[in-house]
Amino acid sequence: MYKKILVAARGEIALRIIRACRELGIRSVAVHSTADRDSLHVKIADEDVSIGASPSRESYLNIPRIIAAAEITNADAIHPAYGFLSENPNFADICLSCGIEWIGPNPALMKRMGDKAEARRVMDEAGLPVIPGSEGVISSEEEALRLCAEIGYPVMVKATAGGGGRGIRIVRDEKQLGDCFRAASKEAEISFGDSGLYVEKYLQDPRHIEVQILGDGNGGVIHFGERECSIQRRHQKLIEESPSPGIADQVREKLFKYAVQGGEYINYNSLGTVEFLVDSKGRIYFLEMNTRVQVEHPVTEMVCGVDLIKEQIRLASSGRFGESALNARITGWAIECRINAEDPDRGFLPVPGRIDFFHVPGGPGVRVDSHLYSGCEVPSYYDSLLAKLIVWGKNRDEAIERMKRSLDEFIIEGVPTTIPFLQKIIKGRNFERGDFHTAFLEREIV
Ligand code: MV4
Numbered sequence: 001m002y003k004k005i006l007v008a009a010r011g012e013i014a015l016r017i018i019r020a021c022r023e024l025g026i027r028s029v030a031v032h033s034t035a036d037r038d039s040l041h042v043k044i045a046d047e048d049v050s051i052g053a054s055p056s057r058e059s060y061l062n063i064p065r066i067i068a069a070a071e072i073t074n075a076d077a078i079h080p081a082y083g084f085l086s087e088n089p090n091f092a093d094i095c096l097s098c099g100i101e102w103i104g105p106n107p108a109l110m111k112r113m114g115d116k117a118e119a120r121r122v123m124d125e126a127g128l129p130v131i132p133g134s135e136g137v138i139s140s141e142e143e144a145l146r147l148c149a150e151i152g153y154p155v156m157v158k159a160t161a162g163g164g165g166r167g168i169r170i171v172r173d174e175k176q177l178g179d180c181f182r183a184a185s186k187e188a189e190i191s192f193g194d195s196g197l198y199v200e201k202y203l204q205d206p207r208h209i210e211v212q213i214l215g216d217g218n219g220g221v222i223h224f225g226e227r228e229c230s231i232q233r234r235h236q237k238l239i240e241e242s243p244s245p246g247i248a249d250q251v252r253e254k255l256f257k258y259a260v261q262g263g264e265y266i267n268y269n270s271l272g273t274v275e276f277l278v279d280s281k282g283r284i285y286f287l288e289m290n291t292r293v294q295v296e297h298p299v300t301e302m303v304c305g306v307d308l309i310k311e312q313i314r315l316a317s318s319g320r321f322g323e324s325a326l327n328a329r330i331t332g333w334a335i336e337c338r339i340n341a342e343d344p345d346r347g348f349l350p351v352p353g354r355i356d357f358f359h360v361p362g363g364p365g366v367r368v369d370s371h372l373y374s375g376c377e378v379p380s381y382y383d384s385l386l387a388k389l390i391v392w393g394k395n396r397d398e399a400i401e402r403m404k405r406s407l408d409e410f411i412i413e414g415v416p417t418t419i420p421f422l423q424k425i426i427k428g429r430n431f432e433r434g435d436f437h438t439a440f441l442e443r444e445i446v
Contacts, residue, residue: 009079
């Protein structure tokens with residue numbers, strides 16, 4: 001087992017990973033920017049290294065500084081968490097060539113799945129149903145016109161280097177295609193340095209459901225059930241739950257089968273997520289694969305009784321599944337709300353500031369993953385996630401009641417938060433019915 005792990009991240013997820021290290025008897029190293037010098041992840045880690053100025057580019061995205069921090073502290077491995085460098089195969093390669101182990105899949109797989117058009121092609125080859133669309137990246141506007149006429153409008157144009165919905169456009173008809181194509185291509189070039197696009201048939205009001213998997217790199221892949229992630233705003237998930245309400249058990253079993261099949265086909269060797277869209281008729285389509293731990297992993301942990309981060313670390317060091325991963329069974333229901341420092345009345349504008357008072361809910365079935373404490377500062381440089389509130393209940397009704405009372409108990413003073421907005425959704429009729437087709441959240445796709 002590793003003796004020391006450097007966590008290349010900040011916020012709640014850095015804390016989460018440091019906690020897993022502590023339980024495994026592994027020493028932890030936190031890295032931090034100037035703005036984060038008083039952050040909780042720095043306080044609870046065994047060691048910490050200051051890696052640069054507040055902007056992410058100068059600290060959490062600064063590869064030489066992070067590698068230097070790992071060398072100075074003699075860390076055996078780096079855990080990239082989510083965000084920042086977690087999906088950067090180049091960073092993974094550099095770690096490995098410096099003799100530092102990478103707690104994630106092998107870099108070649110990260111690269112393949114990071115290219116969304118390539119991922120589609122590979123999963124099609126693996127026998128997964130993919131959304132009708134282009135076979136790879138489209139090379140010209142003329143080719144796009146020809147293809148889209150074949151597929152039939154509406155279509156979606158997506159950046160191959162994007163993912164999670166960044167750099168996508170709906171195209172309603174042929175007349176819009178040229179403009180959308182050029183705009184998306186330019187945007188992709190600016191955001192990702194890769195202008196490559198692919199197209200897919202636009203599915204009307206699908207559900208977004210993902211399956212958590214763990215692969216051992218020897219052909220073994222296990223799954224930990226699904227997560228319903230349909231409640232999003234501008235491609236940011238707001239509420240996730242497991243299991244997904246309102247899909248038939250046959251559909252659920254197929255999702256598991258496809259996720260495992262996909263993981264086996266690529267010989268996946270870490271924690272990962274296979275994302276699907278499911279239409280109102282229960283038809284399943286592969287969407288993307290994420291090669292990192294995800295924000296919403298705790299809902300899976302709550303229903304499976306597994307510590308996914310510990311299992312991921314154990315697997316990275318030994319190449320074998322742990323007993324608790326192999327014995328995981330799904331019990332009850334879990335829901336997660338993401339609480340952000342944003343003002344819903346000002347278009348969800350992120351609002352940094354001092355947390356004057358912080359009180360978390362507790363009691364049976366309640367978990368809060370947060371890096372906040374009374375008196376801490378929320379810097380303006382990073383994403384606005386303040387806390388994840390996760391509840392477990394023996395069934396969905398109990399989980400919903402727990403979520404309502406936990407949101408009521410939560411006190412965050414000093415910055416506006418999305419708590420009132422989440423309360424409105426959770427208390428609403430559509431959420432209660434598990435009916436997300438009706439798009440009760442404003443669903444701006446572009
Ligand atoms: C789609 C889609 C419809 N058709 N792709 C991609 C990333 C994720 N944030 C949502 N994505 C979508 N991809 C095709 N071909 C619709 C969405 C979508 C969505 C899907 C399920 C639930 C909520 C959604 C909100 C916006 C976009």
